[in-house]
Amino acid sequence: MRSPTELTAWQKLTEHKQEMASIEMKSLFEADPKRAEKYTTKAAGWTLDYAKNRANEKTLSLLNDLAKEAGLESAITGMFSGAHINNTEDRSVLHIALRASQAQETLMVDGVNVLEEVRSTLKQMEKFVAQLHSGEWKGHTGKTISDVVSIGIGGSYLGPKVVAEALTPYKKDDINVHFVANIDGSDITGKLKQLNPETTVFVISSKTFGTLETLSNANAARDWFLSNGGSEAAVSKHFAAVSSNVKKAVDFGMAEENIFPMWDWVGGRYSLWSAIGLPVAIAVGMENFYELLDGAHQMDEHFRTAPFEENLPVIMGALGVWYINFHNAQTHALIPYDHYLRAMPAHIQQLDMESNGKANLLNGDGVETDTGPIIWGGAGTNGQHAYHQLLHQGTRLVPVDFIAPLASHNPIGEHHTQLFANCLSQSQALMVGKTLEQAEQELRDAGATAEQVAKIAPHKVIKGNRPSNTLLTDKMTPATVGALIALYEHRTFVQGTIWGINSFDQWGVELGKVLGTDIFNRLVSDSDNSALDASTQALIKAFKKAQA
Ligand SMILES: O=P(O)(O)OC[C@H]1O[C@H](O)[C@H](O)[C@@H](O)[C@@H]1O
Numbered sequence: 009m010r011s012p013t014e015l016t017a018w019q020k021l022t023e024h025k026q027e028m029a030s031i032e033m034k035s036l037f038e039a040d041p042k043r044a045e046k047y048t049t050k051a052a053g054w055t056l057d058y059a060k061n062r063a064n065e066k067t068l069s070l071l072n073d074l075a076k077e078a079g080l081e082s083a084i085t086g087m088f089s090g091a092h093i094n095n096t097e098d099r100s101v102l103h104i105a106l107r108a109s110q111a112q113e114t115l116m117v118d119g120v121n122v123l124e125e126v127r128s129t130l131k132q133m134e135k136f137v138a139q140l141h142s143g144e145w146k147g148h149t150g151k152t153i154s155d156v157v158s159i160g161i162g163g164s165y166l167g168p169k170v171v172a173e174a175l176t177p178y179k180k181d182d183i184n185v186h187f188v189a190n191i192d193g194s195d196i197t198g199k200l201k202q203l204n205p206e207t208t209v210f211v212i213s214s215k216t217f218g219t220l221e222t223l224s225n226a227n228a229a230r231d232w233f234l235s236n237g238g239s240e241a242a243v244s245k246h247f248a249a250v251s252s253n254v255k256k257a258v259d260f261g262m263a264e265e266n267i268f269p270m271w272d273w274v275g276g277r278y279s280l281w282s283a284i285g286l287p288v289a290i291a292v293g294m295e296n297f298y299e300l301l302d303g304a305h306q307m308d309e310h311f312r313t314a315p316f317e318e319n320l321p322v323i324m325g326a327l328g329v330w331y332i333n334f335h336n337a338q339t340h341a342l343i344p345y346d347h348y349l350r351a352m353p354a355h356i357q358q359l360d361m362e363s364n365g366k367a368n369l370l371n372g373d374g375v376e377t378d379t380g381p382i383i384w385g386g387a388g389t390n391g392q393h394a395y396h397q398l399l400h401q402g403t404r405l406v407p408v409d410f411i412a413p414l415a416s417h418n419p420i421g422e423h424h425t426q427l428f429a430n431c432l433s434q435s436q437a438l439m440v441g442k443t444l445e446q447a448e449q450e451l452r453d454a455g456a457t458a459e460q461v462a463k464i465a466p467h468k469v470i471k472g473n474r475p476s477n478t479l480l481t482d483k484m485t486p487a488t489v490g491a492l493i494a495l496y497e498h499r500t501f502v503q504g505t506i507w508g509i510n511s512f513d514q515w516g517v518e519l520g521k522v523l524g525t526d527i528f529n530r531l532v533s534d535s536d537n538s539a540l541d542a543s544t545q546a547l548i549k550a551f552k553k554a555q556a
Pocket residue numbers: 161162163164213214215216217218219222276277362514517
């Protein structure tokens with residue numbers, strides 16, 4: 009297995025980095041009046057402006073060569089044809105099948121047409137969603153359902169929660185959808201306080217049906233139901249499950265027809281398009297869920313067929329590699345200028361960090377390069393009054409993706425124009441910065457003395473030349489939100505492929521789970537802890553003392 013550092017394009021990029029070291033983005037714009045036009049590309053309702061990057065034609069062409077040399081073309085073909093590209097678990101990676109066009113009839117994987125299973129599950133979802141909204145689905149006392157609580161964690165929580173929130177303007181009024189994830193009892197306790205057991209349905213979302221947090225919360229919900237007028241026989245009217253482990257869900261008390269399947273070829277963090285997205289479908293209706301799938305499919309088709317020079321996930325992925333591996337960027341920020349999309353960074357954080365937080369090549373050899381960055385971010389404009397200081401003047405290079413709709417769902421006053429102006433001005437400020445001369449002049453214009461100018465001006469200097477992408481769409485709709493998330497899924501895959509790692513397993517999560525069970529057992533027993541490290545021993549003692 010080759011390390012990416014052995015690729016010819018990687019070596020050329022290392023040299024090219026030196027050539028680019030003294031070139032400022034500002035001068036690239038001055039030298040090429042067509043730069044913005046050249047470095048703008050569109051797909052699936054999104055326009056990507058990537059002109060504000062430390063890249064010229066040579067950079068982009070070398071990054072393109074890198075992606076090709078790393079085998080991205082065959083990796084894409086492999087993914088779309090159902091090859092077992094998740095090599096450590098020997099599985100296909102087929103979130104793309106969950107949103108395949110209705111025109112496609114077959115996608116055979118290991119002798120099974122997965123599209124048949126996908127479509128019959130969508131039909132099952134349609135029926136369930138329709139029954140809830142029409143009022144046909146009744147609780148055990150004959151009342152219609154007013155609230156649905158989704159219980160899940162990780163990929164069985166973040167994607168659906170973020171998308172349901174992003175699609176707030178499309179929400180149906182008759183049913184409120186809630187999400188519970190944390191094992192901290194405060195999460196479910198707070199939710200249950202607002203609910204009536206006669207009119208509440210719980211959807212337990214867990215691919216494995218073995219996740220501690222989800223099962224603990226599901227049991228708490230069932231206990232609450234049973235101790236507030238419910239009965240074992242009525243559990244099936246108030247509980248549904250999404251899982252690949254049907255037996256465990258049946259053992260819990262679910263009626264088999266209320267168990268929605270999923271498959272081992274869908275990774276948790278890529279699963280919102282499956283029945284794991286049921287809470288979204290309930291919140292916004294099945295027709296909007298189909299629009300969401302269609303938007304993602306449009307991005308899939310773009311990713312699969314567009315030349316790399318115009319391919320949004322490839323461009324964004326390769327530019328990310330440029331900053332991580334050639335400019336030592338440790339983090340990457342996502343800043344949506346859209347209130348409803350404010351939680352998106354948390355979903356992309358899981359998607360990317362669980363996918364590319366890896367230190368081994370596909371064959372198990374250790375990597376020699378940095379891999380996935382720390383993904384973080386939050387809503388613009390709020391962040392401007394918090395962490396943007398570091399983006400502008402901190403010592404670290406943080407590439408940023410700005411994401412904004414051209415039109416708002418809530419066009420009051422000048423709000424949207426102000427919001428959009430802030431989005432543009434941040435990317436502009438990151439690039440142009442402020443020189444010492446400008447800072448000095450600004451102070452003089454404000455009437456500062458020469459002494460004050462000398463003292464303050466250096467603090468006002470902003471070096472600039474900080475890169476960003478801007479992603480624009482006409483409006484946040486189910487289709488454009490679907491396409492946006494699919495874009496980030498494929499961007500993650502592009503980077504994982506360039507680094508030569510498996511983006512689709514997550515072995516690192518296991519150790520914490522195993523040790524968590526061990527420590528839990530120690531907290532509830534009189535075990536001999538002397539073999540543990542002194543710090544853990546002392547912390548266990550503190551907990552036990554507090555419980556005594
Ligand atoms: O859906 P579940 O099986 O309950 O898993 C929920 C989550 O837990 C795990 O720890 C994984 O790290 C996530 O990828 C997964 O989405």
